[in-house]
Amino acid sequence: MNASTLTAPDAPQTAPEALRPARRPGTATVLRWEITKLAAQARSRYTLLGCVLGPIAIVLIFNGQQTTPSDTIYGRQIHTSGYAMPLFLLAFASQWIFPVLASLVAGDIFANEDQHGTWKTILTRSVSRSQIFWAKTVTAIMFTIAEIVVLAATTIVASMLLIGTQPLSGLSGQPLASAHALQLVIASWATALPPLIGFTTLAILLSVVTRNPSAGVAAPVVLGLVMGLLGTIGGFDLTRRFLLTTPLDSWHGLLTEPPFYGPLTFGLGVSAAWTVVCLGFAFFSLRRRDITGG
Structure with missing residues (x-):
């Protein structure tokens, strides 16, 4: 018998590399992938840049004016305290800017896959719909938080440097020392995070349901304006x-x-309820969707 035909009985039988099952990516891997995709987009970089440059320009413009917007909360004090300007801009941003910032990424993050027909490609990478959903959701929420942190930090620092750190008068007329005023300004901006996360999840829901990036971005802004209008109409106190x-x-x-x-x-309870309901509907809508077409 030829020696070349002998096989050692104890030799390990290793499967070919190609036949080994591929290791399934974890949710953290999918999350890193989504964050990398978002960081590569010019829109996200320009948005954060706008959150830096916009407040500086606004502070410079208002600080150079002789008149004050006295019909807006803290508008009378924007020349006398560097802590009044961030609160004045917070009130303005709550009406017009925050819903836009919350929906810029969230309203497009799912619908973009429909627009480019890339769902089938994503789902063939051994990742589940649940992993994709939560990775995209966390990415959108993290971006919203980053926007608000950058916007708040730039506004506060620019106001303190250009206007000063004078004491601030509270809404009851009580004097607030500089250190205490700074703490209250930071806390005031922090209160915007829960409702903005709610707006982000609303944009996610519309992005999933409409499959249209334009609708996912624009609809939350319009709904925010409608909500703001309803909030000013008498007789709708409960609503x-x-x-x-x-x-x-x-x-x-x-x-x-x-x-x-x-x-x-x-x-906080209202914001949490909106967040849970929107994410619940978005999650089950994506799970039940037929994506075989793209």
Whole structure:
């Protein structure tokens, strides 16, 4: 018998490399992939750049004007305290800017896959719909938080450097020392995060359901304007409490004497309810969708 035909009985039988099952990527891997995709987009970089340059330009413009926007909260004090300007801009951003920032990425993050027909390609990479959903959701929420942190930090620092760190008057007329005023300004901007996360999840829901990036981005902005309008109409007090725009005004209670936290606490519950409901509908809509077409 030829020696070349002998096989050692104890030799390990290794399967070919190509026949080994591929290791399934974890959700953290999919999340890193989504963050990398977002970081490569010019839109996301320009948005963050706008969050840096925009507040500086606004502070310079208002600081150079002789008149003050006295009909807006803290508008009278923007020349006398560097802590009034961030609160003035916070009130303005709550009405017009925040819904836009919350939907820029979230409203497109799912619908973009439909627009380019890349769902089948993604799902052949051994990742589940649940992994894709949560990775995209976390990415959109993280981007919204980054936008608000950058916007708030730039506004506060620019105001302190260009206007000063003078004491601030609270909404009850009480004097607020510089250090205390700074803490309240930071806390006031932080109260915007829960409702903005709610707006982000609303944009995610519309992105999943409509499959249209334009609708996913524009519809939350329009809904935000409608909510803001309903909040100003008399006779809708009960409805107003459950609107997603109402918690954006809850920071007012932090600057009174004594402070009141009822609207802030209720607003946290409202924001959480919107977030859970929107994500629930979006998740089950994506799970049940037929993506065989692309």
